[in-house]
Amino acid sequence: MTAPVILVLDSDPPPRLGRLTGRAVVRHADERTLAARLPEADVLLVWDFTSDAVRAAWPGDGPRPRWVHTASAGVDRLLCPELAASPTVVTNARGVFERPIAEYVAGLVLAFAKDLPRTLDLQRQHRWSHRETRGLAGTRAVVVGAGPVGREIMRLLNALGVRVALVGRTARRTIHGVEDLDRLAASADWVIAAAPLTEATRGMFDARFFGLLQPSAHFVNVGRGLLAVEEDLVEALRRRWIAGAALDVFQEEPLDPSSPLWDVPGLLVSPHMSGDTAGWRDRLGEQFVAMYERWAAGEPLPHTVDLRRGYVPSTDIPD
Amino acid sequence: MTAPVILVLDSDPPPRLGRLTGRAVVRHADERTLAARLPEADVLLVWDFTSDAVRAAWPGDGPRPRWVHTASAGVDRLLCPELAASPTVVTNARGVFERPIAEYVAGLVLAFAKDLPRTLDLQRQHRWSHRETRGLAGTRAVVVGAGPVGREIMRLLNALGVRVALVGRTARRTIHGVEDLDRLAASADWVIAAAPLTEATRGMFDARFFGLLQPSAHFVNVGRGLLAVEEDLVEALRRRWIAGAALDVFQEEPLDPSSPLWDVPGLLVSPHMSGDTAGWRDRLGEQFVAMYERWAAGEPLPHTVDLRRGYVPSTDIPD
Numbered sequence: 001m002t003a004p005v006i007l008v009l010d011s012d013p014p015p016r017l018g019r020l021t022g023r024a025v026v027r028h029a030d031e032r033t034l035a036a037r038l039p040e041a042d043v044l045l046v047w048d049f050t051s052d053a054v055r056a057a058w059p060g061d062g063p064r065p066r067w068v069h070t071a072s073a074g075v076d077r078l079l080c081p082e083l084a085a086s087p088t089v090v091t092n093a094r095g096v097f098e099r100p101i102a103e104y105v106a107g108l109v110l111a112f113a114k115d116l117p118r119t120l121d122l123q124r125q126h127r128w129s130h131r132e133t134r135g136l137a138g139t140r141a142v143v144v145g146a147g148p149v150g151r152e153i154m155r156l157l158n159a160l161g162v163r164v165a166l167v168g169r170t171a172r173r174t175i176h177g178v179e180d181l182d183r184l185a186a187s188a189d190w191v192i193a194a195a196p197l198t199e200a201t202r203g204m205f206d207a208r209f210f211g212l213l214q215p216s217a218h219f220v221n222v223g224r225g226l227l228a229v230e231e232d233l234v235e236a237l238r239r240r241w242i243a244g245a246a247l248d249v250f251q252e253e254p255l256d257p258s259s260p261l262w263d264v265p266g267l268l269v270s271p272h273m274s275g276d277t278a279g280w281r282d283r284l285g286e287q288f289v290a291m292y293e294r295w296a297a298g299e300p301l302p303h304t305v306d307l308r309r310g311y312v313p314s315t316d317i318p319d
Numbered sequence: 320m321t322a323p324v325i326l327v328l329d330s331d332p333p334p335r336l337g338r339l340t341g342r343a344v345v346r347h348a349d350e351r352t353l354a355a356r357l358p359e360a361d362v363l364l365v366w367d368f369t370s371d372a373v374r375a376a377w378p379g380d381g382p383r384p385r386w387v388h389t390a391s392a393g394v395d396r397l398l399c400p401e402l403a404a405s406p407t408v409v410t411n412a413r414g415v416f417e418r419p420i421a422e423y424v425a426g427l428v429l430a431f432a433k434d435l436p437r438t439l440d441l442q443r444q445h446r447w448s449h450r451e452t453r454g455l456a457g458t459r460a461v462v463v464g465a466g467p468v469g470r471e472i473m474r475l476l477n478a479l480g481v482r483v484a485l486v487g488r489t490a491r492r493t494i495h496g497v498e499d500l501d502r503l504a505a506s507a508d509w510v511i512a513a514a515p516l517t518e519a520t521r522g523m524f525d526a527r528f529f530g531l532l533q534p535s536a537h538f539v540n541v542g543r544g545l546l547a548v549e550e551d552l553v554e555a556l557r558r559r560w561i562a563g564a565a566l567d568v569f570q571e572e573p574l575d576p577s578s579p580l581w582d583v584p585g586l587l588v589s590p591h592m593s594g595d596t597a598g599w600r601d602r603l604g605e606q607f608v609a610m611y612e613r614w615a616a617g618e619p620l621p622h623t624v625d626l627r628r629g630y631v632p633s634t635d636i637p638d
Contacts, residue, residue, distance in 0.1 A: 099480075103455045106479070107433045110426030119589045120439055126581045128573035128590045135596040136422045159478035160425065161418075254447035262445045270438045271447045277454040 004296065007041035007065065009034055011048035015071075015285040020292060039063040043295070045288055046070040046078060050253065055080040064088060067295055071284040073097050073149060073275070074224055075305050075312075076197035084307040091291060092312055094303035096283050097275030098152040101194070101222050104274035106156050108246045109190050110136060112218045117268060134189075137161030142188040144204075145195035145223060146175045147314050153192055162190070168314075169200065186212050190220065196311035197224035205229065210236035218244045222274045225250040230261065237266045248274045323615065326360035326384065328353055330367035334390075334604040339611060358382040362614070364607055365389040365397060369572065374399040383407060386614055390603040392416050392468060392594070393543055394624050394631075395516035403626040410610060411631055413622035415602050416594030417471040420513070420541050423593035425475045427565045428509050429455060431537045436587060453508075456480030461507040463523075464514035464542055465494045466633050472511055481509070487633075488519065505531050509539065515630035516543035524548065529555035537563045541593045544569035549580065556585045567593045 005025045008015060017026050029037045031048075035057035038044065044065040046054060049072035058064070060082050068090045070078055075092055083090070111117065113134040122129050141157050143150045146168025154164045165184045171177030176184060178200075185191055191213065195201045205219065205228040213219070219242060221228050230251055236242050246268040247261070253272055255261060262269055295301055303312045324344045327334060336345050348356045350367075354376035357363065363384040365373060368391035377383070379401050387409045389397055394411055402409070430436065432453040441448050460476050462469045465487025473483040484503045490496030495503060497519075504510055510532065514520045524538065524547040532538070538561055540547050549570055555561050565587040566580070572591055574580060581588055614620055622631045 099456060100452070100454055103429065103479070104433055104452070107426070107429030107435060110422065110429055111435055114423055114426045116426060116430060116435070117439055120436055120587070122590075123581055123588045126576040126578075128576075130590045130592050130595070132595050132597045132599065133419070133423070133592060135419055135598075137418055156479070160422070160475065257445040257447075259445075262442055268439070269442045271441075271449045273449050273452065276449070276451050278451045279454075280451065 004042035005040055006043045006045055006292070007034075007037055008045045009048050009051060009053060011050070013281065015045065015047050015288060016282065017285065017289060019289050023296065024292065035059075038065065041065045042067070043292065044068045046072075047284075049077065052077050054078050054083070058082050058086075067091070067301070069093075069288055069291060071288070073147075074196055076224060076310065079305075079307065079310055089301055090305040090307060091301050091303055092305060093284055093287060094148055094312060096280060096287060098148045100277040100280070101149050101274045102152040102156040103277075104248070105153050105192055105194075105220055105222055106160060108220050108268065109141070109157065109162070109192075109218070110160075111268075112190075112244055112246075113139070138163065139189040140187060141165070141190040141192060142167060142181070142184045143192045143194055144181065145193065147194070147196065147311065149222075150192075150194040153194055157190075182209075182212055185209065185217075186214070188213065188217055190218050193219070193221040193223045193227045195223050195227060197226050198310040202226050203229050205233070207232040207235060210241050213242050215240060215243060217242045218246070220246045220248075222248045225253065234261070234264050234267070237264055242266075244268070246270065248272055323361035324359055325362045325364055325611070326353075326356050327364045328367050328370060328372065330369070332600065334364065334366050334607065335601065336604065336608060338608050342615065343611065354378070357384065360384045361386070362611065363387045365391075366603075368396065371396050373397050373402070377401050377405075386410070386620070388412075388607055388610060390607070392466075393515055395543060395545075395629065398624075398626065398629055408620055409624040409626060410620050410622055411624060412603055412606060413467055413631060415599060415606060417467045419596040419599070420468050420594045421471040421475040422596075423567070424472050424511055424513075424539055424541055425479060427539050427587065428460070428476065428481070428511075428537070429479075430587075431509075431563055431565075432458070457482065458508040459506060460484070460509040460511060461486060461500070461503045462511045462513055463500065464512065466513075466515065466630065468541075469511075469513040470633075472513055476509075501528075501531055504528065504536075505533070507532065507536055509537050512538070512540040512542045512546050514542050514546060516545050517629040521545050522548050524552070526551040526554060529560050532561050534559060534562060536561045537565070539565045539567075541567045544572065553580070553583050553586070556583055561585075563587070565589065567591055 003025050008028050010028045031053040034053050049070050071093050113136045115133050141162050141164045143153050144167045146166050154166050157164050166175050167181050168175045244266040248270045306313045322344050327347050329347045350372040353372050390412050432455045434452050460481050460483045462472050463486045465485050473485050476483050485494050486500050487494045563585040567589045625632045
């Protein structure tokens with residue numbers, strides 16, 4: 001019996017897959033060599049989750065991996081009609097990023113509530129300028145995206161005394177359907193975007209949406225850049241429709257040094273790092289190894305992507 | 320029957336005491352006129368809690384207020400041997416500042432864990448520089464000061480998954496005595512100073528103490544500036560004994576524009592505002608009015624200061 005071939009779409013540093021020695025043949029590819037090597041692979045590990053190369057390289061009806069795992073929560077950079085139509089199983093990195101992202105969001109919300117960016121500005125100017133800040137307890141947040149990331153954000157903001165409404169695609173139990181979003185957003189202090197990028201969510205945070213918010217509201221995007229229309233957000237900040245925003249994700253990443261976004265007053269820009277706490281790459285590698293062991297034993301894989309919807313459905317997540 | 324005289328050591332804006340119309344005569348003083356007006360007052364409201372004037376103006380054995388209330392948590396600026404020896408009751412503003420200060424500390428701790436000051440620096444430079452940040456859950460904090468502020472900080476950090484040790488003057492139930500501080504600090508990620516300023520706590524955070532900490536540790540002072548030896552903290556940061564610090568309180572306030580503290584790498588300077596969320600002055604005024612009503616009715620006052628120890632003992636706080 002030949003050991004299965006794992007093809008790794010690499011990025012630096014590569015995953016530590018030493019535990020699979022003798023149980024799999026590990027090969028490596030980059031964006032350039034991916035198409036040629038895909039047909040020989042049983043498994044594709046998308047370690048470079050910032051790449052769009054899989055979409056371009058996917059072999060259609062030809063020989064192809066039976067399983068694709070991406071070291072990310074979102075699968076939008078991966079999916080294409082050919083992959084969606086194939087019997088290949090796609091899994092994501094559920095479980096690795098939720099808590100770090102929730103902590104990051106809590107940090108941003110507290111930084112806004114406590115006016116921390118301004119404090120740092122004033123410090124640079126040697127200016128002692130006492131201000132009243134906002135109490136966080138009792139404020140209202142709307143978290144858009146009812147998957148595990150959104151739920152963890154809800155849990156952590158709840159723990160800080162924030163009243164959180166969670167908005168998903170469809171209403172179920174404690175989750176609001178998207179039809180409630182406008183009403184909830186209109187009285188929110190914090191709007192957190194943590195939805196998957198799909199045709200239904202692309203550009204959903206636009207001028208119309210920002211126009212609904214309170215002038216004191218803040219918008220935070222830790223989902224995908226294309227959930228928000230960046231130009232509309234900039235305009236909303238310039239016109240003071242909202243008080244501030246933080247983007248950790250962008251329409252194009254990395255953000256070009258010449259982008260006007262860096263300098264928009266009230267906008268906090270960070271380099272897509274909300275989920276990446278020390279040791280995250282090791283955790284992603286360990287997760288893949290554990291999933292590979294299940295796959296090799298013929299067991300069903302956890303958190304498999306619904307290829308039609310474009311995300312892992314949350315029916316298997318306990319509320 | 321003559322209405323009691325309330326003398327207000329004023330600051331701008333003054334307290335709203337309209338509810339006491341007809342039930343008290345409200346007079347005002349500033350630092351200059353305080354000594355002359357104190358002997359005629361039944362009650363002194365120290366609204367300008369940044370002032371040391373009471374110490375200088377206290378009339379010794381002469382006629383004096385029977386009750387002094389300060390619109391602050393700390394009473395260190397107020398107490399003097401003459402006041403401590405007098406039968407005058409002193410009360411503080413327990414209940415107003417705890418939650419805001421705890422939120423502020425949580426915001427600082429998350430800002431450090433998520434490297435937010437550096438993110439803002441990089442944004443100004445238009446630099447996309449992905450970094451790994453720290454997971455907050457499972458880190459260890461030592462909160463020094465087991466009064467209501469310290470306890471609220473513990474509660475909120477606990478809610479964020481931080482393991483918190485609370486250190487007070489003496490060990491009791493879930494509180495460590497100060498004899499445990501060195502041992503606890505040596506393995507702490509976060510050391511939070513929230514103790515009252517007394518002879519026992521003055522300068523307790525000094526070179527010896529900072530030398531005990533881990534190089535990855537951060538120090539946060541939201542108590543009183545004189546708890547920490549500022550020069551020693553600066554030296555600890557310069558020598559990288561610790562990774563960072565935040566001071567909201569200082570040996571001298573406001574901090575002079577020429578102070579070297581503004582520019583110390585790794586030090587976050589804020590203008591004594593951790594407890595001051597929107598509406599705080601109204602809450603302080605309402606609290607005084609409610610306490611006045613109890614006092615006028617001859618009822619015992621809550622949170623009275625132990626004049627010998629220099630703070631409100633916490634025996635009446637449920638653990």
